[in-house]
Amino acid sequence: VPTHADAAKEATAEYTYTFAGWTPEVVAVTGxxxxxxxxxxxxRSYTITWKNDDGSVIDTTTVEYGTVPTHADATKEATAEYTYTFAGWTPEVVAVTGxxxxxxxxxxxxNSYTITWKNDDGxxxxxxxxAYGEMPxxxxxxxxxxxxAQYTYTFSGWTPEITSVTGxxxxxxxxxxxxxxxxxTWKNADGTVLETDKNVPYGTAPTxxxxxxxxxxxAQYTYTFSGWTPEITSVTGxxxxxxxxxxxxxxxxxTWKNADGTVLETDKDVPFGTLPTxxxxxxRKPGDAQxxxxFAGWTPSVAEVTGxxxxxxxxxxxxxxYTVTWNNYDGSLLEKDENVEYGVMPSYDGKTPIKEGxAQYTYTFxxxxxxxxxxxxxxxxxxxxxxxxxxYTIRFVDEDGTELQSSKxAYGEMPxxxxxxxxxxxxAQYTYTFSGWSPELISVTGxxxxxxxxxxxxxEYMITFVNEDGAxxxxxKxAYGETPxxxxxxxxxxxxAQYTYTFAGWTPEIVxxxxxxIYMATYSxxxxxYTIRFMAEDGTELQTTKxAYGETPxxxxxxxxxxxxxxxxxxxxxxxPDIAPVTGxxxxxxxxAAKQITxxxxxxxxSAAEQDFLYSIMDGxxxxxxxxxxKKDKECVKVKGLxxxxxxVKEETSWSWRYSPDENPQTATISAQERTVTVTFREQEGHxxxxxxxGDIAIPHKRxxxxxxxx
Numbered sequence: 001v002p003t004h005a006d007a008a009k010e011a012t013a014e015y016t017y018t019f020a021g022w023t024p025e026v027v028a029v030t031g032x033x034x035x036x037x038x039x040x041x042x043x044r045s046y047t048i049t050w051k052n053d054d055g056s057v058i059d060t061t062t063v064e065y066g067t068v069p070t071h072a073d074a075t076k077e078a079t080a081e082y083t084y085t086f087a088g089w090t091p092e093v094v095a096v097t098g099x100x101x102x103x104x105x106x107x108x109x110x111n112s113y114t115i116t117w118k119n120d121d122g123x124x125x126x127x128x129x130x131a132y133g134e135m136p137x138x139x140x141x142x143x144x145x146x147x148x149a150q151y152t153y154t155f156s157g158w159t160p161e162i163t164s165v166t167g168x169x170x171x172x173x174x175x176x177x178x179x180x181x182x183x184x185t186w187k188n189a190d191g192t193v194l195e196t197d198k199n200v201p202y203g204t205a206p207t208x209x210x211x212x213x214x215x216x217x218x219a220q221y222t223y224t225f226s227g228w229t230p231e232i233t234s235v236t237g238x239x240x241x242x243x244x245x246x247x248x249x250x251x252x253x254x255t256w257k258n259a260d261g262t263v264l265e266t267d268k269d270v271p272f273g274t275l276p277t278x279x280x281x282x283x284r285k286p287g288d289a290q291x292x293x294x295f296a297g298w299t300p301s302v303a304e305v306t307g308x309x310x311x312x313x314x315x316x317x318x319x320x321x322y323t324v325t326w327n328n329y330d331g332s333l334l335e336k337d338e339n340v341e342y343g344v345m346p347s348y349d350g351k352t353p354i355k356e357g358x359a360q361y362t363y364t365f366x367x368x369x370x371x372x373x374x375x376x377x378x379x380x381x382x383x384x385x386x387x388x389x390x391x392y393t394i395r396f397v398d399e400d401g402t403e404l405q406s407s408k409x410a411y412g413e414m415p416x417x418x419x420x421x422x423x424x425x426x427x428a429q430y431t432y433t434f435s436g437w438s439p440e441l442i443s444v445t446g447x448x449x450x451x452x453x454x455x456x457x458x459x460e461y462m463i464t465f466v467n468e469d470g471a472x473x474x475x476x477k478x479a480y481g482e483t484p485x486x487x488x489x490x491x492x493x494x495x496x497a498q499y500t501y502t503f504a505g506w507t508p509e510i511v512x513x514x515x516x517x518i519y520m521a522t523y524s525x526x527x528x529x530y531t532i533r534f535m536a537e538d539g540t541e542l543q544t545t546k547x548a549y550g551e552t553p554x555x556x557x558x559x560x561x562x563x564x565x566x567x568x569x570x571x572x573x574x575x576x577p578d579i580a581p582v583t584g585x586x587x588x589x590x591x592x593a594a595k596q597i598t599x600x601x602x603x604x605x606x607s608a609a610e611q612d613f614l615y616s617i618m619d620g621x622x623x624x625x626x627x628x629x630x631k632k633d634k635e636c637v638k639v640k641g642l643x644x645x646x647x648x649v650k651e652e653t654s655w656s657w658r659y660s661p662d663e664n665p666q667t668a669t670i671s672a673q674e675r676t677v678t679v680t681f682r683e684q685e686g687h688x689x690x691x692x693x694x695g696d697i698a699i700p701h702k703r704x705x706x707x708x709x710x711x
Contacts, residue, residue: 001028007037013097013578014065015041049101050089052076058104063096074104080166081132082108091583098578110470116170117158119143125173130165133472135462142421143173149236150202151177179203185240186228189215194243200235213243219306220272221247252308259285259293259313273304276311283313325380326368328353334383343374346381353383359445360411361387395449396437398422404452409444422452428514429480430456461516465506467491468521478513485510491521497583498549499525533587534575536560542590547582555579560590566672567644568594597644599670602678603628604636613681618648618665627652636678644670649679 003026009017022035048069050058053076063069070093076084089102115136117126126140138158145153153175162171181199184206188194195210208228215223223245232241254276256265265280278298285293293315302311324346326335335350348368355363363385372381391408394415398404405419417437424432437450460477463484467473474488486506493501501523510519529546532553536542543557555575562570575588603615613630617639625647630637650665666679 001026002033002035004035007039009037009039011044014044016044017041046096046099048096048099050074051101051103053104053106055103065097066095068095069093069100069102071102076104076106078111081111083111084108108470113165114168115165116168118170118172120145120173120175132166133164135164136162136169136171138171143175145173145175147180150180152180153177182235182238184235184238186210186213187240187242188213189223189243189245191242202236203234205234206232206239206241208241213245215243215245217250219252220250222250223247250307252305254305254308255310256280256283256298257310257312258283259315261312264313270305272306275304276302276309278302278311285313285315320377322375322378324375324378326350327380327382329355329383329385331382340375342376345374346372346379348381353385355383355385357390360390362390363387392444393447394444395447396452397449398452399424399454411445412443414443415441415448415450417450422454424452424454426459429459431459432456461513463513463516464518465491466518466520468493468523473521480514481512483510483512484517484519486519491523493521493523495528498528500528501525530582531585532582533585534560535587535589537562537590537592549583550581552581553579553586553588555588560592562590562592564597564672566597568596570594597672597675598641599644599675599677601639601642601647601649601668601670602636602676603630603639603649604678604680605630605682614652615681616650616652617642618650620646620648622648642670644672646670651681 006019017039073086084106112129158171184197186195228241251269254267298311299314320342324337368381396405432454465474506519534543570592646669668677
């Protein structure tokens with residue numbers, strides 16, 4: 001039964017092969033036979049490497065040839081600026097044909113952050129989402145801080161300083177403080193204002209700079225200034241201090257006079273409250289043509305002392321009649337009462353006198369001057385009036401006529417607007433700043449309306465130029481109506497394997513500024529071409545061409561060849577690596593299948609013999625490769641499939657043949673040039689064999705690669 005070493009079959013991309021035996025089944029030799037190796041095919045598996053876009057390995061999996069590999073979505077940690085969403089793998093995942101690496105790709109979404117604007121008491125004024133890199137802007141009403149007794153507060157900005165968004169941020173309103181001033185009023189005991197100190201700073205001790213206050217003595221007391229109430233303290237608000245006086249009981253002089261004024265008696269140092277007495281003779285008054293007089297008492301009636309007093313003797317009399325004239329303040333006659341008896345209290349019976357008001361004052365009738373008294377003779381009374389300072393309506397209105405404040409202000413005072421600073425809504429083109437009132441404020445002389453005026457400032461807007469990936473290339477403020485210009489370096493976009501990009505302009509088209517705007521760089525794309533080289537196995541360049549990305553290169557030259565050598569012949573089988581669509585420069589090298597050169601060794605004796613002969617075939621090192629038998633009825637035996645080389649053929653004389661060769665052993669060389677060689681053994685003359693060998697098969701001692709048992 002012939003035997004042979006296991007055959008081998010070269011693996012393909014899809015399969016590896018394991019020798020499974022020979023077909024047909026190997027049996028004892030009965031003639032020439034051919035056995036074909038059979039193999040078990042095992043589908044190959046390959047390593048699939050999954051990488052993140054930073055090159056780090058996420059996972060490796062083993063997948064059979066032809067199967068489309070799968071993997072869970074990759075993740076990429078968000079940055080302050082971007083959140084990343086898995087977008088797939090590159091290159092596109094396809095059925096496995098060999099080891100492969102896939103890299104995760106992502107879609108970047110710019111992050112937005114919460115920007116909170118707070119007042120200094122922590123109250124949230126505004127909260128909004130703002131994209132990373134943008135400059136946050138407070139759009140609410142100007143923050144305010146309630147004044148206290150000591151300070152008034154004015155908004156001055158934000159802390160920390162406003163910067164482009166890189167995360168959630170809170171800005172707190174900052175205020176400058178102005179020390180408040182107050183009015184300190186110094187009054188006399190009767191409420192009369194002695195002095196008014198305006199704009200006295202908080203915390204200052206007020207001082208009175210006027211003349212020493214006085215209080216008119218009463219009948220009972222004389223008053224001496226002794227200080228102020230309440231006690232003077234540092235200013236914490238408007239304050240009123242009232243003069244305080246000590247009192248001393250008065251003494252008075254009581255004078256007793258006759259009707260003609262003659263002093264009848266003088267009583268000095270009469271204490272207040274004492275009832276005075278007249279100690280002299282009964283007064284007398286001479287009669288005149290009009291009257292006869294009889295002492296009737298004292299006038300006024302004697303009463304407890306409340307001040308210096310003069311008591312005049314009174315008499316009963318025949319009364320004279322007099323004319324009482326009533327004039328207005330300007331001397332115009334209002335009424336004349338004639339024949340009014342002496343001593344009668346005159347009375348005015350006409351319409352209430354009036355005095356026409358002025359811009360400054362309104363006048364109210366309060367009585368007559370001199371003070372009305374019993375008639376003692378002809379007399380003229382003139383109407384007297386009190387004057388009241390007029391108040392006028394002062395209106396402050398906005399530019400559109402909206403009333404901001406309306407109040408009553410006294411004539412001659414300077415009106416003051418106490419409301420919030422007027423504002424005018426900005427337009428796209430202008431921002432407006434309150435600049436004052438029209439007409440200019442003046443002291444009040446009548447009703448007046450003041451209208452807010454504004455200065456206008458042309459608005460500037462942030463114009464941002466960004467690259468296609470959102471990276472800011474330039475950002476600056478540009479005035480409304482001006483056409484923005486990009487002054488930076490020409491934008492660039494990194495080439496990909498497939499395309500080269502050339503800056504083509506901006507989108508949207510640049511126009512004069514009407515608000516904030518973002519212009520994004522646009523690019524034209526050119527498909528890249530790569531150098532594809534086809535090389536012979538020895539490094540000789542066969543073809544070099546430029547091929548566009550994604551196209552499959554084609555070799556257009558003559559089929560590559562490789563010269564046969566002493567051992568092998570070569571057949572072109574394709575290229576390595578396998579030709580694939582272009583993704584970059586590539587070199588393909590011709591691949592050849594090598595087939596070992598074999599020959600045939602013929603052993604002959606030149607003619608038939610009377611017995612079989614056994615021959616050993618040995619390699620150059622003397623190792624027996626096989627033994628073959630030359631049948632007695634055959635002229636030769638052929639050994640096929642021997643690799644190129646030099647062989648030694650020896651007749652095995654140890655078997656005591658009938659015939660012995662002339663030359664033993666002999667050599668034979670198989671080469672690429674001479675593939676069939678013959679060695680001839682002839683009988684040695686005079687040799688007498690003693691035995692006969694009857695074997696009939698070849699006995700291989702060592703398998704020779706490439707030689708079948710049939711050979």
